[in-house]
Amino acid sequence: MTHVRRNQRSLSRAERRRFVDAVLKLKRRGEYDEFVRTHIDFYVSDGDDRLRVAHMTPSFFPWHRRFLLEFERALRRVDPAVTVPYWDWTKDRGRGGTLWGADLMGGNGRRGDRQVMTGPFAYRNGHWTIKEDVTDGEFLTRDFGRPQDPIDLPTARDVAWAMDDPRYDVPPWDSTAPEGFRNKLEGWTSARGKERWRNHNRVHRWVGGHMLGGASVNDPVFWLNHAFVDLLWDRWQRRHPRSARYLPERPPEPGQRQYRRIVARHEPMPPWDAGPDELLDHEGLYAYGD
Template sequence: CANPVTRREIRQLSQGERTAFFNAFKELRRRGTFDFYPNVHLDNSPVIHGNSVFLPWHRRFVRDLEVALQSIDPSVTVPYWDWTIDSQNPAASPVFTAGYAGGNGSGEDNCVQSGPFANYEVSVPEPHCLTRDFNQGNGISTWWPAESLRLMVSDADTYTELREGLEFGQHGNVHLGIRGDMSTMYAPNDPIFFLHHAMCDKVWSVWQ
């Protein structure tokens, strides 16, 4: 690989770098090309989950989004979100603050009301606001701490063991903890989807 991409944990980005990432994300939608991502994930959902293609398909998916963002701002890469850091109180993660991706949804429709995606309109599967609906009201159930993730990775002797442990473990926990758009097959509406899957890809890369 002549020009490898270096991804960083989202907390390692400056405020300016985070803003550039989110602005490129929103600009992709403004240009009318973003809907490809939730649509293709939704349309292919039966064949990209629960089997061996889960990790490689999502690796390519995140990279394709990254290339599209770089066509808008070449400085942008997709950061990963190390959710083990926030495992014991996920809702208190800085990821859910206004300086990052905004917080939980509120109101009758659970629309995100803070941060760069406040009142953000998405189109898939039909027009609606970006939604989040934490599974414990204003909180989220605890997730795997770093040691649990490390043990899962070290105990996985085969790709299948790793993929199943990750997909049906922490990967699913994050989607079902945040809920809203994130708990659907059009989850790529939420930029957190890409932070989450960049982390899943990092876990696979470490195992490899």
């Protein structure tokens, strides 16, 4: 039966509590940290001479769709009424509201060490110890807006810039792709300074702390960000039905720059056997609501 992912601001107090409780239970079981480790292992950049499936690659959208599904299925094994909510950062752009409330994500990190002190994922509450990371430290960190070099959340105009591009992706199929919806929404550009980061990438940098880099899953807001990214992919497909197919269709050949570094439409995306073609729509799995 299809379930509905809803905007986080439309959740009732009871629904927020059930979502948080399910996340904390996965953490107690050790399952949550397995998701963190998976993302760290598959956070591969352009400069690494190996397969990229999660970032800086055409499979950014289908890989994270499957990743979200696996997490949501784990949550629903705990509580079948729970789904992953999404965060529309083009509208919920401040530090207030329900998203950063004490009964959902908690607030910003404090000055100095950027430790999150409020909410269910604050280390001092005893339920959220960072165990899988690329650096030392047991507490969740955030640095909203990067005060030392301020950055804003993406706007509706930023999203429209990506949504208006009818091409899914273009060569060279990485973070330097000059056009294409995938790279524009993932958010890599050739600009300098803070303008380098757009859309998805800019959200990670606005939240800061653990949301920077491969260990970003340590911050549960990761899932709400990627649920919205998944929703935007769905909207783009509906807007451009004639060109919504995944690219590249065929794998790069020997001697080409991306040979064995990206996956074509029918090739499997590790750590699963599923290829991008199996994740091109979510009909029958879940729907999005307000």
